[in-house]
Amino acid sequence: MGFWQRFLQLDRKWIFLGIAIVVIIPLIKPIGLPIKPTKPVIDLFTYIDTLGPESGPVMVVTGFDPSTMPELMPMEQALLRHCLTKGIPVISFGGLYPAYIGMAKMAIDEVSADFPDKKYGEDYVFLGFIPGVSAVILSIGIDIATTFGNDYYGTPIDSLPMLRGVKNYSDISLVVDVSGTSTPEYWLMYAQERYGVNIGVACTAVSAPAYYAFLQSGQFVGMMGGMKGAAEYEELMARKGYPTGRRNATIGMDSQSLAHLLIILLIILGNAGYFIVRRGERRRGIIRRKR
Amino acid sequence: MSISTSIWVWMAALLTLMVYSFLYKDNPFYRLAEHIFMGLSLGYTLTILWYNYIIPRVYEPLFLPPHQWSLIFPILLGIMTFGIFSKKYSWLIKYPLAFYVGGYAGLRIPLLLQSWIIRQVEASFLTPDKFTSLMSSINAILIFAGLFATLIYFYFSKKREHGFGAAAQVGIVFIMVAFGAAFGYTVMARISLLIGRMQFLIHDWLGIM
Amino acid sequence: MKKRVPLVITFVTGFIVIISFFIPHRPFGPLETDTLIWYSIILGFTLLIGVDSLVRLHVRQMRRRKEGWWYSIVFFTGFFYCLVIGIISIMRTPNPFQPGTIFFYGYKTILIPLQSTMFALLAFFVASASYRAFRARTLEATLLLIAAVIVMIGRVPAGYKLWTRLPGIANWVFNVLQMGAMRGIMIGVALGAVAMSLRLILGIERTYLS
């Protein structure tokens, strides 16, 4: 078998090894390639940046579990950090499914630790999980207090100073659904279409293509897609001089670059080998037919 | 180099390596991790079920004051699903299933029409403001052509000859470009997951970074 | 008779839910949220059926001593460990996901790594699929290939370093070329789903009752 045949029969294990190496090296010694923010992320960032301490609170909804944490946790933390730095009141909602509350807790604990001056109940509030999915989204449109009853720690909603003037969506300036599933569509259908509240979305790279259609039709205010979206948001925060904490997404982007380059190389090599082998066979085939 | 001392981090790291051993070949370590995973996730699903459905939805509203007696009906319907365990009463499951299917279909129709069809058609309208610059007009026409050709590709009532076949060919070109873009985007998502796990192994476990 | 009543239930529920979308007035308006609650109660019960058939599968494997039956023991230990710990922590603290409970600890240190590692396996499979399955056999496959490469290179800082206009081109492929086709596919799938839901409500579609 010629070199190319053996090359195409390359065992999967070598490719796996290649990817592992290419991902690990930059994590140990980062390269620091420049990040260029794109329009959807800029739109989301500027919308939040225009808000201030007296505008309606931003509700950050946690919608991811461990399997999509690497992409979405940096996004949630960047959003919380941005709001707390600007003094924008922020409601962290523990999510529509029980699996997400642990993630929400991790995010709010890590970020609030960097803002000792911010007080719970006045600058940020943490609402726990309640069952019902779309029923929950609908009832927030009517009255937040009756929907939740009390916050994650058990204190009644109406005794939280921050939520005093906040009754339902008409008092909320933005809902950002940080989701690894299709919940942004629920927020679109049950919140934006029925109550007109602005919705931003922070999603995995795989669901970003589907949401571009909703972004272009103006249903979403802005969007962060994949770890690159998170890195862009961290970059915009840094450019404005806001504290970013450990920029996990940006560190990850170097490995992302190398991994992409390797995959593109694999595609080219795979096809080059495929065509060379096929042309070789056709040439030999012609020779045989000639005889 | 400060290797972590917590046995939980070690357990998580070992489990991660056991799962990745599948990449070398299907081996007992992987099978072990696979079955631990299936057992835990089943136990986990049952706990959520108990904590999220049975207590807040069934037990509390029924037995605690402001008794919502109307909840008897869905609970009765729910109990009928257990009919599936016995040969004789297996037809009982048809009733809760009927309610579940009716409710699900009824909810989806208006919302699908509103968000997936009307909203997308409305956004595809080429309003003059989309023709501000040369580039935006070309883009608007390309988006419209993409939609037009894709709908022709998914048209099943006509054989694909001459003109109609050509439009379908253009349609599949747009569709394949859309798939390529989505594939490229998804590669990013998968790689960032791997980066997340590697960060855990290198940073939290081995403490190198 | 056994088939007639369920069909009537499906029709009545579906019809009422559709009307309540259009009629905000007293009896119909709030019906939508009530149906959602009833719907999730029944969903909870169907989960239990799934759990039962899985436990029976593993019991059968163990009784028959099929090759690798001891894996089922591992399965049951994992299952009971998680169940017992879960129920205990529900007894003790109202929310088993409160970071203090053992259940959350087990969830965070065992289930999280397992689930996300399983998910991260995909990166390796994407790489090997790109090398082996990704052939420019036809015109369409070539286009899929080119678009994928453009987007992959454009969405990464390395691409920006190679040629500053690459991110712009990747975005153009996304916002323009991909938009029309994705919208066409969405409309098509949505029409199919609406037609199917109509058939379900009107009792024309009955496979779920077979």
Next chain:
Amino acid sequence: MILLLALAFSISAKDTPDDGGGSITVNVYNIPEGTARIELSRLEKGDMLYKEAGLIPIFKGECDDASVVDGIGYLYRGKAIAKDTFYIAEMEGFVTSSPQWFNKSRITVLIFLILFGSVVLTYIQLAKKNPEGLFIRKLPALDAIDEAVGRSTEMGKPVLFVPGLEGITDAGTLASLTILEMVGKKVAEYGSRVIHPNFDPIVMTTAQETLKTAFAEAGRPDAFNKDDVFYLTYEQFGFAAGVDGIMLRERPGAIFLQGYFYAESLILAETGYSIGAIQIAGTNATTQLPFFVAACDYVLLGEEMFAASAYISREPRLLGSIKGSDLAKVVLLFMIGAGVIFGTIAGIAKQGGNPTYMQIFNKMLEFLAKGAK
């Protein structure tokens, strides 16, 4: 503090449209510069004093007062509080809230629903009368199914059919059951075996039923082994790992991945590719289609699955839906096409100083947007 009756700052209230009653929408206009808070107070007919009724968010200038009782008259007063002064806005004439029987903003959705529904139903009746009359073009993937099952049985290998992760109410799962029936008949004819791991218990019982009838119709009722259709797990990645295990152990010659899949689609397709099986996929999960196209031999794209199941079964209900969807596509295309032409004419006319067309065009768009609002 001087009481400034600002002429500019004004308030108005009306019954919240398209709602179940019990709510009044209050709007405030030209909010003075530097307002920190706008307090809202309400006077019930017959009372003497205004009572506190919450705050109006400044950035929106509008809020819904959902604590009103239908039929009772209310008067609202807005008090915009700036740093050292405040402004009052009052209104004349009481406002009462009332429920509406029809949500006018959803008229477009109703029209679409009625039109599309009646088109699908008429086609279903037509299909019942003469199923052959309705033409659906043949999909290449269907020939591939014959070829795949044939080759797999020649090599003495079983066929693996994976039904996706969604329940019985998903359009993709139902289409996969129809395709399962066709595959089942073929497998029975060739005397081979079909393995069917399941994620959803109800789909499992339905699949057992489907295969039993398929084997009976192919004249081999005894060849069907009930244990080949079994429940695997309820967790996404446990399922993917379990199916991979089956692929590596049973080494099927042909693999069918038909139904609604999530991220595990590539794990299945890649492992299937690595054992050299012919893979025929079909899914209505648009996000997973690229993987199947990259890794499988044949793919039914979204709607093609529904068309395939209609073509195979020639069932009036499936034929009717496909024909209905096709007609809807033609109508939508004409609508958008007409919109484009009319829009451009209106645009040109506007340049030429005659804006009437443009107003009609905008009214058309508004009507459509109302449906989408």
